[in-house]
Amino acid sequence: MNKEQREIVIPSQLLGDAKNKKAGRGTFVEKGKIYAEILGVLNASSEHIDVIPIKGRYDPVQQDFVIGIIIEAMQSSWLVDINAAYPALLHVNEVPWNVDFGETEKYLNTGDCVMAKVSQVDQEKKLQITLKDRNLYKVKGGHLINIEPQKVPRIIGKKGSMISLLKKYTGCRIFVGQNGRIWIDGSYEGIKKVIDTIYLIEKKSLSYGLTNKIEDLLKKNAKEVH
Numbered sequence: 001m002n003k004e005q006r007e008i009v010i011p012s013q014l015l016g017d018a019k020n021k022k023a024g025r026g027t028f029v030e031k032g033k034i035y036a037e038i039l040g041v042l043n044a045s046s047e048h049i050d051v052i053p054i055k056g057r058y059d060p061v062q063q064d065f066v067i068g069i070i071i072e073a074m075q076s077s078w079l080v081d082i083n084a085a086y087p088a089l090l091h092v093n094e095v096p097w098n099v100d101f102g103e104t105e106k107y108l109n110t111g112d113c114v115m116a117k118v119s120q121v122d123q124e125k126k127l128q129i130t131l132k133d134r135n136l137y138k139v140k141g142g143h144l145i146n147i148e149p150q151k152v153p154r155i156i157g158k159k160g161s162m163i164s165l166l167k168k169y170t171g172c173r174i175f176v177g178q179n180g181r182i183w184i185d186g187s188y189e190g191i192k193k194v195i196d197t198i199y200l201i202e203k204k205s206l207s208y209g210l211t212n213k214i215e216d217l218l219k220k221n222a223k224e225v226h
Contacts, residue, residue, distance in 0.1 A: 008054075009036040015049050025061070026051030041206060043153065050153075058083045058149040058179040060118050060127055065136075067144070067181035068129060070112045073104040080114070080129060083149065083179040088127035094119065095131045113139040115175055115183070135175075142173070142185035145195055147202050149180035154205040155198055161211050162201065169218035170194050193221065 009015065013036040015027060023034045027049055036042075040051040053059075060066075060082065068080035071087055076099075078090040090108075092099040097107050108114065115136050120128040131137065147155065155176055156163050167174055170193045172186030184194045197214060204210055 007042040009042045009051055010039055011036055022048040024048045024050035053150045057085055060084050060121050062118055062121050064118045064178040066116055066118060066179040067177035067183055068114050068116050070108050070110055073109055075102050078104060078108055086125050086127060088129045090129050115139060139183055142183050143191050145182050147180050151202045151205045152178055152180060154201055157211055165215050165218060166194055166197060169222055
């Protein structure tokens with residue numbers, strides 16, 4: 001395997017000992033050992049092991065932050081597309097406004113965009129989201145792009161390293177949803193730079209040392225501008 005590439009694992013491949021590490025997404029534990037549940041990219045640290053699917057739809061997990069698009073306003077709730085197999089329900093009790101029965105369209109209508117948190121995922125895959133948390137609101141302005149949900153960890157980087165670089169060198173506000181939607185706001189030049197860089201990260205997501213390469217690129221571009 002090319003040293004520049006991250007390890008691809010197959011279902012049932014042994015990944016480690018459950019005594020030493022926490023089994024994360026895309027894994028399962030059997031007899032104290034951690035195995036890959038899916039075909040994907042190994043993402044291991046000293047504390048946990050995840051397997052990130054190479055491709056596929058967003059698989060909602062409770063407490064995930066997402067960007068949703070309103071599909072339909074109903075009498076006391078909204079149906080929201082969060083890029084999953086099924087739409088999510090946003091109830092009037094889960095928004096920061098006092099919404100009277102039948103008045104939902106006054107606050108959120110079809111096509112509106114919200115930053116939300118997944119509050120419930122049941123066994124039947126019924127999804128509920130909430131806007132009752134810090135920094136969750138109806139999106140106004142800015143630019144929205146979509147990437148493969150599986151590439152989100154690379155866009156964010158370890159401890160937020162990659163996203164911090166993007167904010168630092170572009171001056172943009174950026175919100176990354178776990179569902180593969182990213183909201184960007186700032187100057188025209190800044191937004192364009194963020195979008196170009198995000199698509200480059202997505203394309204090169206399996207490469208090692210990507211954060212350093214991206215920082216070098218952003219530094220170079222910043223010097224050329226000045």
